[in-house]
Amino acid sequence: MRSAKDFFRPLAVGAPAPPREVPFRPSRMIHFFDPGNEKMAAKVPALAPQVDVLLGNLEDAVAADRKEAARAGLVSVARATDFGATQLWTRVNSLDSPWALDDLVTLVTEIGDKLDVVMVPKVEGAHDIHYVDRLLAQLEARAGLRRPILVHAILETAAGVAAVEEIAAASPRMQGISLGPADLAASRRMKTTRVGGGHPGYLVREDPPPTFGGGTPSDAPRVTYQQDLWHYTIARMVDACAAHDILPYYGPFGDIQDVTACEDQFRNAFLLGCVGAWSLHPVQIDIAKRVFSPAPEDVAWARQVIEAMGDGTGAVMIDGKMQDDATFKQCQVVVGLADALAERDPQLAASYAAADKVARR
Numbered sequence: 001m002r003s004a005k006d007f008f009r010p011l012a013v014g015a016p017a018p019p020r021e022v023p024f025r026p027s028r029m030i031h032f033f034d035p036g037n038e039k040m041a042a043k044v045p046a047l048a049p050q051v052d053v054l055l056g057n058l059e060d061a062v063a064a065d066r067k068e069a070a071r072a073g074l075v076s077v078a079r080a081t082d083f084g085a086t087q088l089w090t091r092v093n094s095l096d097s098p099w100a101l102d103d104l105v106t107l108v109t110e111i112g113d114k115l116d117v118v119m120v121p122k123v124e125g126a127h128d129i130h131y132v133d134r135l136l137a138q139l140e141a142r143a144g145l146r147r148p149i150l151v152h153a154i155l156e157t158a159a160g161v162a163a164v165e166e167i168a169a170a171s172p173r174m175q176g177i178s179l180g181p182a183d184l185a186a187s188r189r190m191k192t193t194r195v196g197g198g199h200p201g202y203l204v205r206e207d208p209p210p211t212f213g214g215g216t217p218s219d220a221p222r223v224t225y226q227q228d229l230w231h232y233t234i235a236r237m238v239d240a241c242a243a244h245d246i247l248p249y250y251g252p253f254g255d256i257q258d259v260t261a262c263e264d265q266f267r268n269a270f271l272l273g274c275v276g277a278w279s280l281h282p283v284q285i286d287i288a289k290r291v292f293s294p295a296p297e298d299v300a301w302a303r304q305v306i307e308a309m310g311d312g313t314g315a316v317m318i319d320g321k322m323q324d325d326a327t328f329k330q331c332q333v334v335v336g337l338a339d340a341l342a343e344r345d346p347q348l349a350a351s352y353a354a355a356d357k358v359a360r361r
């Protein structure tokens with residue numbers, strides 16, 4: 001076990017120092033594209049200004065005989081594109097696959113200066129992060145990189161969920177964690193074949209009407225409520241991330257045509273503490289932008305509370321609602337996120353300013 005003092009020392013001679021804080025950069029949507037698909041890759045320069053993160057995917061959804069083409073495609077797209085303030089991430093193949101080593105060696109060597117984050121799939125414990133951590137340090141040193149590449153884990157195995165706290169704490173490079181509902185469902189032997197979202201069979205049903213005096217039970221229809229299959233895992237992931245000051249994300253929503261259910265799933269994750277989700281298709285980009293940006297009226301309200309609370313202690317009433325030290329902190333979360341997003345998104349900044357003006361009338 002390394003001592004706490006060693007935690008921020010580079011893991012290879014000549015590698016950049018590990019980060020002491022995860023920089024909060026807007027990442028409402030991590031937009032997936034297949035860099036080996038020429039049509040999709042050609043859209044990258046136009047997509048870059050519209051999204052917070054572009055991710056060149058090398059793992060699942062890229063066929064085995066297209067792995068090398070995807071890797072080479074990512075190198076050429078990264079070299080040819082000016083991403084501006086948009087982050088470039090990649091998802092490498094799983095660590096037990098025949099491709100992971102070449103993915104890491106090639107990408108860090110060829111485009112390490114452009115890559116912000118490496119997403120590692122099927123992480124089962126801290127040992128997987130330690131392996132990537134050391135290898136990245138060696139490759140960064142050899143490539144002469146000045147800035148450390150961060151690591152993002154996908155929570156998509158039962159072992160990974162059981163070890164989520166140690167994964168979150170495994171390295172100062174840890175940037176965040178995403179839920180991978182499809183592999184996780186398979187790993188846990190859940191019986192859903194969907195990629196995220198609810199399931200009509202996972203429900204609670206209201207009680208039957210009472211049969212006073214032991215009469216015949218009524219066969220009147222009883223209301224059912226569909227439940228969220230992912231609530232436990234997302235909440236656990238959010239706690240692990242918040243406890244270790246890294247960022248939690250909902251992952252993919254596979255029913256591309258069901259934009260309403262996608263928005264619901266994203267919003268549940270946003271309300272529980274996630275900062276973003278994946279967009280698999282262009283239609284999901286605006287959904288994520290809308291959901292993971294706090295609503296203008298909520299931001300205006302939060303500013304009002306902060307102003308009324310002065311130094312943040314004591315209690316006041318606003319519109320019949322009690323505000324105190326804790327609600328002050330809740331409002332700071334909302335305003336802090338809104339300010340960070342407004343810096344990147346002028347349209348959002350204008351809608352926040354407009355809502356603030358209305359609230360102050």
Ligand SMILES: CC(C)(COP(=O)(O)OP(=O)(O)OC[C@H]1O[C@@H](n2cnc3c(N)ncnc32)[C@H](O)[C@@H]1OP(=O)(O)O)[C@@H](O)C(=O)NCCC(=O)NCCSC(=O)C[C@](C)(O)C(=O)O
Pocket residue numbers: 031032033034039040043057060061154156179180181182183184195251252256279280281282
């Ligand atoms: C679903 C698919 C096949 C439908 O692709 P399509 O071409 O059939 O759809 P379309 O509606 O006909 O496409 C319209 C236009 O948008 C383009 N387009 C379409 N998608 C994109 C995109 N992402 N980025 C940029 N452009 C895109 C597409 O090329 C087309 O262009 P065109 O009008 O010029 O002909 C396609 O959207 C796609 O391949 N998306 C990415 C899939 C992916 O990355 N999956 C892996 C992540 S989920 C996962 O791994 C699980 C997890 C976490 O591991 C676990 O839970 O375990």
Ligand SMILES: [Mg+2]
Pocket residue numbers: 060121156180182183
């Ligand atoms: Mg997966």
